[in-house]
């Protein structure tokens with residue numbers, strides 16, 4: 001009987017052809033924004049093609065630019081030891097471990113990397129996963145549940161927000177780095193929830209500042225909460241030997257329940273990890289969906305990260321160089337009258353300019369003068385605090401830093417003198 005089929009086909013053909021991605025309101029919104037930017041001549045600063053390895057300098061269209069847009073904090077990307085370790089692992093194990101470690105089995109490099117990361121953090125154990133973002137999502141999503149509370153700094157990374165959403169726990173933000181507000185939230189909410197997790201970052205990548213970890217630890221102890229610290233931007237950056245925020249404050253790393261980090265920045269690889277007690281890491285290895293149901297870290301990526309861990313341990317002078325560069329950038333920018341917000345001068349220094357369009361135009365002006373530094377615009381930051389964000393590495397020279405600051409100040413002054421670049425372009 002063809003009747004039901006014919007009826008279904010007729011119904012489908014009568015239906016307006018609504019399902020086309022370009023009809024989605026959010027897609028249209030983005031297209032509109034792009035069209036408006038094109039109209040006033042703001043070139044898209046994102047997704048620019050680069051050739052070759054980006055360190056203190058990067059090649060765009062074959063031309064070298066001073067580069068302030070990469071997380072290659074201690075310059076290990078492309079280091080001969082890192083490349084050799086990646087190649088060696090690739091030659092021995094191929095490009096993939098082809099399945100979750102639970103079924104595909106363990107290979108020595110996974111354990112070696114996890115032991116190295118545990119050593120760096122000064123804790124018992126670690127577990128590596130295939131991305132930093134996925135590590136936060138699955139760990140928080142898995143450990144917390146409905147009836148629990150997660151207290152987060154308002155500037156925590158998207159992966160943390162996604163993890164809390166997945167978990168079903170209640171999330172309350174405290175204003176950025178306002179630990180009095182955190183305490184108030186603990187006082188008024190602790191008793192209403194079973195487990196409470198406080199999440200902060202070791203270095204905030206929008207503002208370049210970090211919390212008073214001693215006080216955060218005291219608070220979580222006083223109010224019986226767990227503490228998670230995302231060290232994506234602080235490992236290799238803070239502390240005399242780059243061991244992160246615990247070393248910076250002289251804190252026993254075991255007093256934090258969950259350390260999180262990524263392999264994509266200081267460790268010049270790709271992947272994420274949790275470091276902490278053996279109980280926690282063993283539990284995640286048999287139950288966190290992002291570990292259990294996802295492939296193990298690939299051999300070359302693990303090899304690169306192992307070599308990077310060793311280099312961080314062997315060459316603390318890289319950290320010293322990075323710290324000297326960050327401090328120099330911050331001091332110089334302040335002298336030039338730039339608004340660097342609350343940055344403490346460790347690897348991340350924003351220059352806050354106001355409107356998103358001003359930040360985008362300034363970024364293009366910088367590029368025209370040989371400097372690659374990207375704008376951070378709404379909605380990543382509030383509309384009035386759009387900025388150019390400078391990532392400083394151990395590979396920059398003081399000359400590059402001074403030039404970048406001087407040109408930024410000069411171009412920003414010109415834009416301001418023009419009486420609001422966007423308004424003028426729109427007239």
Ligand code: PMP
Pocket residue numbers: 131132133134136157159201205230232233262263264265270271272
């Ligand atoms: N946490 C923080 C604080 C981050 O900034 C990032 C990425 N920049 C991540 C987690 C995710 O790491 P990855 O990019 O290695 O996935």
